[in-house]
Amino acid sequence: MGHSPDTAVALDGLGKKFRLTHDRNWTLKATMLAGHRTRYEEFWALRDLSLDVEHGQTFGIIGGNGSGKSTLLKVLAGILRPDEGTANVDGRLSALLELGAGFHPELTGRENVFLNGAILGFTARDIRSRFDDIVGFAELDRFIDEPVRNYSSGMYVRLGFSVAIHVEPEVLLVDEVLAVGDLTFQKRCLERFAQLKAEGRTIVVVSHDLDMVGWLCDQTAWIQQGTLRAVGPSAEVIDRFATGVESSGPAEGSIRAARPAFDRLSADDLVKSVGLVDPNGHPIDTVGSGRPVYIRVRYDGQSAGEPVTVALGLYRADGTHVASINSGAATRGVTHGDRSATGSGPGSGLVEVDYVVPALPVQPGTYELSVALHDATMRRVLERHTHLLRFEVTSTGVDPQNGLVALSGTWEAR
């Protein structure tokens, strides 16, 4: 792989293996007795990974648990040495793998700022000239001469973040650190990232938070079992990751449209179909954030033989539970009434239930719908289909939001 001069991070055939020894020889004697070689299993946490990140890019790395994301970041940070291939980082590097790592609890905040700065490669003079900014950003002016053991976890994290962010890295590696701190702090961190991004610095972010990656990163790589599954514009890669679509080769730009997974329903199931329709009754597979949508469930009321309660569960693609609702009394009388109305025929006993959402209050992203049929008392589950329907919620608003829900507010300035 040829590296252009614009490359900030270059991975070439990178491989990192770990040794899994089931009972580790922690003693010299045991090693002597076992001979020179101890028996161990090799496990490749990363294999054959080639990737370029250009200067000034904000690059996301996503993947499931144990996919090797954090290992990759540690290799980039120089903490772990590759066993195969190379990993080159061009420029001054700062890694936010854990905030406040290296703080000594007995030392004051001030002493720890200098200590932490030195560990990150700064001279005392560098730190002195940035000291006020560091303390100001962390909002710790009053407590800076207190031992950090007296700090709250939030204060601790703020100071750690502030030191790491003020070392003015050319390449910043971030591992899930935004999951800590309160919302105000997270917001300030994101603002600071946006500022670093605007200054043309390279940021590599590892996160489970797909929304954040999508919002922050230009390019994203999806890593699975230590190998690269996809790399390209964030939205595409995140979508592929969320839908679990196999892909070999580079991003083609075409996104597999979300489609109802009726093939997972067998003919014997009571639930016959689940789908989204717009207010005009047309089937749709994407919904605009804050737009009306009907969730339509069809089931065989006759075979059920008793009144049923329909329950819906809405999840984000990363598994976050958004909402659960059930029809309660609304569908209780339906079975018998329907049967008498339609009489016999092929479609007889088919019940159609719509859950009408006037304005879908969720952020853009990929969502999944689970459906369950209960008896009228909700005590017994007749049938349950988890993650039956996958659909996209698209962005409609002009002002960007993020988080879980879409607030339908408006701004008024006076």
Added chain:
Amino acid sequence: MPASPRVPRTRRDLLTGLIGHLQVDLLINLTLRDLRSKYKRSALGWTWSVLNPLVAVVVYSAVFSVFLRIQPSTGDPSGLRSYAVFLLVTLLPWQFHVTSLTEATRSITANGPLITKIWFPRWVLPTSAVLARFLTLLVEMAVLLVLIAVIEGHYAFAWIPVVLLLMVLQLLFTVGLALMVSAANVYFRDVQHFLGVALAPWMFLTPILYPLNMVPDDREILGVGYRTLYQLNPMVSWAKAYRNALYDLRFPSAERWLAIVVATAVVLVVGFRVFRRLEPRMAEEV
């Protein structure tokens, strides 16, 4: 590709790594961390660092000088004959040796969370542990010089440059050993326990509590004289040289200097090599 913050790999890089980036700021900060945090939240604080040699010299003097009647050698040419001074001029450097190695051994394993989260040159951890103790030794030696001048009328101030040179060489020697044991301890925790066991006999096999001429010269083991064998211990040379300079007020012999310089060079080079070899997987094993 411009420098990435990685351990240098080639020989030239290694030299640059050693000389160009001595990590002065990091060393200073970590050393200060050790010193500052050592006696935090203790009522007596730094008094402890004075009490330790004080108690040792009282106990050793009682047992070895009074009970066992060991005679200190007479200072030549100083003419001094004082067991306490005879003992202290070697005991203080020896205690530096012991505490440095003990603390350096754990320096990497104890900083596991730091090592797995941030990259920085790992050798600064054992080195700063040794440096912190070295600063203590400097203070102790200064106090000792003043005390023996006041109490015994024994003026050794003219020998300060020689003692400083000995101390710097001992510092480098100890850093070399510290690099070896701290790195090995990551892979085998036995090292710290072994060290605890080995340091006590090592002290008794070094002429600290008794003069070197008490080691028999006329007996042999496998054709090698006891004293020759005894002097394979590099600490013998330091003990003898410290005693020459501060007790006898005499320049240590050329052989002593040679032994000291060779031991320092060998241990330092081997120490760095061992450390480089064991460094790559430290973050995985710690």
